[in-house]
Amino acid sequence: MKHLLSMHQLSNDMIFSLLEKTECMKKGEGKTLQGSFAANLFLEPSTRTKQSFYVAEKRLGMEVLDVEAERSSVLKGESLYDSVRTLEALGADVLAIRQSERGALSKIAEHSEVSIINAGDGTGEHPTQSLLDLYTIYEEFGGFKDLTVTIAGDIKHSRVARSNAYALKQLGADIQFSAPEQWRETEGDYVSMEEAVETSDVLMLLRIQRERHENQDDIGSYLTMYGLTKEREKCMKERAIIMHPAPVNRGVEIDSSLVECSKSRIFKQMKNGVFMRMAIIDELMEGKQNEDHKRFSLGQGICATM
Incomplete structure (x- = not known):
């Protein structure tokens, strides 16, 4: 694997391989990538994802360059493509990018030697969040088949919902949604929040993305109408779990005491x-090393015939 842009590019075998590798990392069995160079280009606000990448890269022993949106040459008119090529020219091996244009990274990746990770592309996808969610569910239940997962909240604007719905369905989970009418996608099995709390093994709440809403009128009453209240939590299955990609709007998507x-x-x-x-x-770096080895071996073969 050279890039990670979408959950659609991952087979079930690839997902389970990443889950196993994550378990090794958690046990402290990961190898060092000392001497490698990672860059993080975040053109939208982020705390968890950006700092999570930074900590992950440092734990792997990598040198890290963080590019702040307000200090990026994108503000001077530089294209995202040229920013990527610049970081590639400076020696980056892996580049995590968050930006607002859905699907913009696919064409850039076709012409890039640096391994690109989609860290969120507008309302498109968020594959690394999906994978960490899958790992959290896998840790809890040991699998996905026949689990009932409800994704609840701002479905229309959520890249997390889009990535998770696809991946979980592919892995055999039963997916349903709960959301106000105006925040729904056209497809999907929608249930009330009352039905969701009674039937779900995993209740995956979503942040209301205020920055993508023109009308803010419905947000004030959201908890009572559609959120996870203390009364609704009492109706959940005994082994059911609550998830949220954060940041959490306490008292909006979920009662503060339930966080x-x-x-x-x-x-x-x-x-x-x-x-x-x-x-x-680590997976992307392995893929890069394998490609470099193939090119080196091919070069050696060509030299031997001259």
Whole structure:
């Protein structure tokens, strides 16, 4: 694997391989990538994802360059493509990118030698968040087949929902959604929040993305109408878990007292994010080394015939 841009590029075998590698990273069995160079180009706000990448890269022993949006030459008119080629020219081996244009990284990756990781592309996809969510579920249940997973909230604007719905369905989970009418995608099995809490093994809440909403009128009553209240939490299955990609709007998507309740795995997701991103980077670096070895071997063969 040269790039990680979408969950659609990963087979079930590839996903399980990354889950196993993540487990090794969590046990401290990962190898060092000392001497390698990672760059993080974040053109949209981020705390968890950006810092998770930074910690993962440092734990792998990599040199790290963080590019802040407000200090990037993109503000001077430089294209994203030229920014990527610049970081590649400076010696980056792996580049994590967050930017607002859905699908923009695919064409750039076709012409890039640096391994690109999609760290969120507008309302498109968020594959590393999906993979850390999958690992968190796998840790809890040991698999995905026949689990009922409800993705609840701002479905229309959520790249997390898009990546997770695809991956979990591919892995055999039963996927349903819960959302106000105006925040739904056209496809999917939608249920009320009352039905969701009673039937779900995994209740995956989403952040209301205020920055992508023109109308803010419905947000004030969201918790009562569609969020996870203390009353609704009491109706959940005994072994069910609560997830959220964060940042959490306390008292909006979820009652504040439930963020760290016994069913919540929200902060565990964050912790797992570091180990999953270590696994992803390690996988990409292995792919890069294999490609370099093939090119070297081919070059040696050509020289031998001259």
